[in-house]
Amino acid sequence: MDMNCEQAQQELLDYLSKELPAEEQTRVEAHLAHCAGCQEELQALRQVWHTLGAVPVPEPSENLRPAFYSMLAAYKEEEAAKPTFSLTGIWEKMQAWLVPGSALRLAYGLGLLVMGLVAGYWLNSSPKAVAPATADQQQLAALTSQVEQMRQVMLLSLIENPSATERLRAVSYTKELSGANDRVVDALLSTLNHDENVNVRLATLEALAQLAHEPNVRLGLVKALKNQDSPLVQSALADVMVQLQERRSVQPLRRLLNQPGLNKAVKSKIEESLKNLSNGRPAAPSTTEPYHETDYTPQPADPAGTAV
Amino acid sequence: MLRVKAGDVDRMGLLFERYHRKLFGFLYHMLGRADTSEDLVQTVFYRMLKYRHTYTADGEFRTWMYHLARNVLADHIKKNRHSTHHADVADFAEKIGGGTQADESLQREQEVATLHQALSHLSAENREVLILSRFQELKYGEIARVLNTTEGAVKVRVHRAMNELKTIYLRIEN
Numbered sequence: 001m002d003m004n005c006e007q008a009q010q011e012l013l014d015y016l017s018k019e020l021p022a023e024e025q026t027r028v029e030a031h032l033a034h035c036a037g038c039q040e041e042l043q044a045l046r047q048v049w050h051t052l053g054a055v056p057v058p059e060p061s062e063n064l065r066p067a068f069y070s071m072l073a074a075y076k077e078e079e080a081a082k083p084t085f086s087l088t089g090i091w092e093k094m095q096a097w098l099v100p101g102s103a104l105r106l107a108y109g110l111g112l113l114v115m116g117l118v119a120g121y122w123l124n125s126s127p128k129a130v131a132p133a134t135a136d137q138q139q140l141a142a143l144t145s146q147v148e149q150m151r152q153v154m155l156l157s158l159i160e161n162p163s164a165t166e167r168l169r170a171v172s173y174t175k176e177l178s179g180a181n182d183r184v185v186d187a188l189l190s191t192l193n194h195d196e197n198v199n200v201r202l203a204t205l206e207a208l209a210q211l212a213h214e215p216n217v218r219l220g221l222v223k224a225l226k227n228q229d230s231p232l233v234q235s236a237l238a239d240v241m242v243q244l245q246e247r248r249s250v251q252p253l254r255r256l257l258n259q260p261g262l263n264k265a266v267k268s269k270i271e272e273s274l275k276n277l278s279n280g281r282p283a284a285p286s287t288t289e290p291y292h293e294t295d296y297t298p299q300p301a302d303p304a305g306t307a308v
Numbered sequence: 309m310l311r312v313k314a315g316d317v318d319r320m321g322l323l324f325e326r327y328h329r330k331l332f333g334f335l336y337h338m339l340g341r342a343d344t345s346e347d348l349v350q351t352v353f354y355r356m357l358k359y360r361h362t363y364t365a366d367g368e369f370r371t372w373m374y375h376l377a378r379n380v381l382a383d384h385i386k387k388n389r390h391s392t393h394h395a396d397v398a399d400f401a402e403k404i405g406g407g408t409q410a411d412e413s414l415q416r417e418q419e420v421a422t423l424h425q426a427l428s429h430l431s432a433e434n435r436e437v438l439i440l441s442r443f444q445e446l447k448y449g450e451i452a453r454v455l456n457t458t459e460g461a462v463k464v465r466v467h468r469a470m471n472e473l474k475t476i477y478l479r480i481e482n
């Protein structure tokens with residue numbers, strides 16, 4: 001069955017770009033063989049198609065690559081700022097308010113990038129013979145401490161920021177610090193006690209809990225109990241106290257229990273925590289302490305520790 | 309869990325290296341401006357990072373990328389209604405077209421320039437399918453997934469676009 005001109009012309013472009021199945025291709029060729037009009041049409045189409053392929057695309061400028069990588073670095077920082085508490089939902093909402101690219105953050109991302117490049121340069125181009133490995137290591141150590149300082153500066157300057165997102169970011173930098181100095185601890189404790197935003201307080205609590213091996217942090221956490229009015233923070237703080245087995249928290253927890261209008265869930269959480277503290281058994285869900293057969297009663301799937 | 313391993317984020321570097329030129333080419337042909345296209349490349353990669361959980365492993369990455377690129381482009385055009393396809397393509401074409409064509413290579417150059425100019429006169433919808441199929445070398449099926457339509461509809465659109473381009477091209481040339 002031969003094609004007519006209209007059918008053939010429908011297929012010409014695909015014929016040209018070799019998209020046709022073999023059978024169709026044969027049929028188009030059969031038509032072309034005896035139709036001058038379609039041959040002409042094919043010629044015109046071919047010229048446009050091939051010329052189109054020759055239209056040049058300029059190369060992107062040399063700015064594009066570094067711009068991408070510093071964006072990537074900044075993004076990773078931002079990602080790290082996400083609190084690991086079960087706040088993902090709230091966090092997503094907050095992201096929507098996020099003002100993209102504050103100058104400070106960009107500077108920070110760029111700073112890290114530059115330092116990374118410099119470090120790479122040092123590592124890759126160790127001067128031929130002499131420079132002993134220790135020189136490189138010293139330089140690298142110096143660089144690491146510069147990064148560390150930069151993070152501290154970022155933390156201390158951002159933690160006062162009016163935007164809650166920026167304050168969350170500031171708190172997240174604690175994770176990347178190898179240790180916290182007094183200024184950082186003070187700033188975090190003050191945020192835990194006074195920040196108006198619950199999410200910021202929760203993230204701060206989490207950051208401080210990681211530093212609880214420091215006596216001043218531990219004490220600060222105990223003292224923070226009386227300052228909290230949010231049920232979320234109260235519960236989280238009670239959990240931390242149980243995890244740390246911090247006896248000094250028993251008094252303030254009892255006082256909290258007597259507070260009028262205390263949230264019901266928080267109330268039972270605190271009662272449980274107090275029981276836990278007096279038993280001296282950590283409430284951590286991962287506990288592998290053996291149970292006595294006689295004491296054993298099946299536990300609900302959701303352990304107390306994840307209730308927040 | 310929305311928290312994704314750092315490795316995932318690092319992989320974005322590989323994707324950038326592999327695809328940024330193509331993506332830039334697509335945006336450049338759609339907008340006719342190199343500087344804006346670079347900005348938008350950056351925006352597309354940012355959205356890839358941010359929305360990477362919407363990328364399902366069974367979908368083709370390219371399809372997803374162009375999908376995001378079209379959204380970024382649409383946002384950009386909405387914000388800058390007054391200047392859609394910019395003049396520097398046409399300028400470029402006229403510059404080359406203005407000289408005397410002594411030899412064949414110059415004539416070829418002029419053809420290309422004319423076609424470039426013709427491309428910029430095409431409706432955005434038609435230009436898009438042509439760019440995707442000719443420059444980005446996507447199959448009709450892939451284009452259909454990018455545009456959320458059927459393969460048949462894509463085929464028809466490509467044909468229509470080619471005819472429109474041919475007509476404009478011949479009009480400019482004569």
Ligand SMILES: [Zn+2]
Pocket residue numbers: 004005006008031035036037038
């Ligand atoms: Zn015919």
